[in-house]
Structure formats: structure tokens, C-alpha cells
Amino acid sequence: MKAMLPHGNTQPADAGVPQAGAGRRPQDSRFRKLTLPVGAIALTLGLIGGARAEQVLLMNFKGTLTMTSPDAKLVHQPIDSDALASHCLQTIGISNTGPFALVFHQDSSDIGDTIEVVNKTNGVFACGVLRLYFQEHFERADGTLSKRFAYGYNYIDGNSFGTAILNERTTMDKQGHTNRFVIDGSLQWYWTNAMEVWSGTFTTGGPLTFTNAP
Amino acid sequence: MSHSLGSVVIDEKRAFDKAGDLKSFLATGDIQYYLLPTATNGLGLCTGKFRTGKHLIIKPQ
Numbered sequence: 001m002k003a004m005l006p007h008g009n010t011q012p013a014d015a016g017v018p019q020a021g022a023g024r025r026p027q028d029s030r031f032r033k034l035t036l037p038v039g040a041i042a043l044t045l046g047l048i049g050g051a052r053a054e055q056v057l058l059m060n061f062k063g064t065l066t067m068t069s070p071d072a073k074l075v076h077q078p079i080d081s082d083a084l085a086s087h088c089l090q091t092i093g094i095s096n097t098g099p100f101a102l103v104f105h106q107d108s109s110d111i112g113d114t115i116e117v118v119n120k121t122n123g124v125f126a127c128g129v130l131r132l133y134f135q136e137h138f139e140r141a142d143g144t145l146s147k148r149f150a151y152g153y154n155y156i157d158g159n160s161f162g163t164a165i166l167n168e169r170t171t172m173d174k175q176g177h178t179n180r181f182v183i184d185g186s187l188q189w190y191w192t193n194a195m196e197v198w199s200g201t202f203t204t205g206g207p208l209t210f211t212n213a214p
Numbered sequence: 215m216s217h218s219l220g221s222v223v224i225d226e227k228r229a230f231d232k233a234g235d236l237k238s239f240l241a242t243g244d245i246q247y248y249l250l251p252t253a254t255n256g257l258g259l260c261t262g263k264f265r266t267g268k269h270l271i272i273k274p275q
Contacts, residue, residue: 003217136248138257147259149220149248163221165246165261186261188223188244199223199244 003159052168054107056123056208057183059115061102063200079200085117088127100126104183104204109133112150113166115187123210128155130189132164144170152189162189162198181207220247220260241266 061081069075079087085102089095101120108114112133117126132150139146145167152162166185173179188199224243231237242265249258 136257136259149246149259151218160218163218163246165259186244186246188221188246197223 052107054105056118057104057106058205058208059102059104059202060205061187061200061202063187063198066197066199068195079198084129084198088117088129092127094126101208102129103208104202106183118208120208121210122212123208130154130162130164130187132166133160135166144172148185152187154191161191162187164188219250220245222246239266239269 059081061079061084063079063084065077065079065083065087067075067077081102082097085100086097089097089100094100099119099121100117103116103118105114105116105118108116112131112135114131115129117129118124119126131153133153135148135150137146137148148164148166148168150164150166151160152164153160164185164187166183169180169182169184170178171180182204184201184203186199186201188197190197222243222245224241227238227240227242228236229238242263244261244263246259246261249255249260251257
């Protein structure tokens with residue numbers, strides 16, 4: 001068990017969600033001329049240093065929930081992304097999962113990533129599934145693969161209650177531009193408030209852009 | 215030991231005979247952990263599945 005330090009993420013419910021226009025380029029051409037080389041340098045340094053950028057990716061999860069039934073039997077229940085999101089939403093009293101999506105929020109804070117349920121339309125945070133903090137990682141020299149180990153935390157307790165293995169895969173075109181970015185991996189954790197063990201694998205989809213961000 | 219380096223999900227299955235005595239035991243599971251860097255190797259990640267076999271019986275010398 002690894003205890004989360006007091007400086008752990010205590011962000012408000014909608015913090016960290018990309019805001020409208022956050023990544024918008026300046027319209028002034030002189031400024032654009034200035035920013036493009038800086039951006040290129042930042043990209044190069046990022047690739048060399050393995051730096052990551054905050055982004056929200058759709059997440060596809062498949063796994064198993066093991067729990068104790070009322071008659072004291074162990075039940076193994078297949079779980080997908082919708083079921084995982086639904087379980088999370090139920091903890092805050094929401095039963096209609098339609099407007100929500102399970103997402104992988106890369107670099108949601110300076111100590112790691114989070115798996116969250118957000119509103120599909122505006123990206124507003126609804127509830128958190130796992131915080132994947134204090135990552136140990138190493139990369140391929142060309143930057144196309146980063147393998148990561150993370151401790152899993154919930155949004156209640158300070159101790160870790162699971163782990164994740166993450167593979168961040170980047171494919172680049174001949175000019176060295178990123179043309180595809182995917183994270184896949186495996187998760188295993190237990191739920192503190194019930195006798196439940198969750199495990200499974202996941203793959204991310206494309207970055208989510210919100211049409212009606214607040 | 216300062217903190218954990220990984221986690222394991224273990225399924226333990228036991229079968230009992232009619233007298234209630236343990237007839238068989240099987241543990242299976244998924245492991246994921248990391249290996250701290252050493253003088254010769256960098257950080258390592260290990261993932262996998264395991265399955266136990268028969269009981270080891272250690273005979274006294």
C-alpha cells in the first residue's frame with residue numbers, strides 16, 4: 001500500500017477539464033510567427049524528454065467485477081465501459097448514464113492521470129473512478145512507446161488500492177508528426193466501501209473535443 | 215519495506231470431501247509490479263498470470 005501524500009489532488013469537481021478555447025491559437029499573425037518556432041522547440045523537447053500534455057481520451061474498458069452476493073457466494077460479473085461509468089455515477093445518485101462517457105484524463109494533475117466519467121457534451125467532470133498517481137515509467141528512445149506503472153487511488157481514501165500498467169503508443173508519419181496516439185493497459189483494484197475486486201484491460205480512443213464546453 | 219511495488223488479484227479455489235476435509239486447492243491470478251533499477255538494469259515492469267500446482271511436501275532430512 002502506498003499512502004497518498006497530503007499534497008494529493010484535491011481539485012474541485014470540474015477542475016482540469018479543458019475549457020473552451022484553451023488550446024486556441026492566437027489570431028495575430030506576428031504572434032503566430034513567434035509562437036510557431038517556440039511550439040516546434042517545445043514539441044522537440046517534449047519528445048526528447050518524454051513530456052506529456054493534458055488531454056481527455058475516450059476509454060474502452062473490459063473486465064470483471066468480483067463481489068460477494070447476499071447468499072455469500074462469489075459472483076464474477078463481466079464489466080464494460082458503460083457498466084463502470086454507471087457504477088461510478090450511482091455513487092453520486094445519477095442513474096441515467098446516457099449523457100456521460102468514461103474517459104482517460106491524461107496529465108489531469110502534476111502527479112498523474114485519472115479515469116473519470118464526464119459529460120459527453122461539455123466535458124464537465126461527473127465522478128472519478130481511479131487516480132493513477134506516482135507513475136514509474138520508461139520510454140523507447142524514439143518516443144513511440146512509453147510503459148508506465150501507476151498506483152491507483154480512489155477519491156475518498158489516501159491509500160492506494162490498486163495498480164495499473166499503461167502503454168502509451170505513438171505512431172508518427174514520415175515527417176515525424178504524431179498521427180495516432182493510443183493508451184492501453186491493465187487495471188486491478190478493489191473498492192474500499194464494498195467487498196469488490198475489479199480487474200480488466202482498456203484501450204483509449206481519440207481525444208475528446210467538447211462542442212459545448214462551459 | 216517502505217511501500218508496495220505492485221498488486222496481485224488472487225482467486226483461491228478449495229474443494230472439500232464429504233467429511234469436510236480439504237481435497238484440493240488451486241490459486242490463480244494476475245500480477246503486475248515494477249522492479250526497481252539496479253546497478254546493471256534500469257526500471258523493469260512485470261505483468262503476468264500464475265497458477266499453482268500440487269502441494270510441495272518437504273521431507274525432513
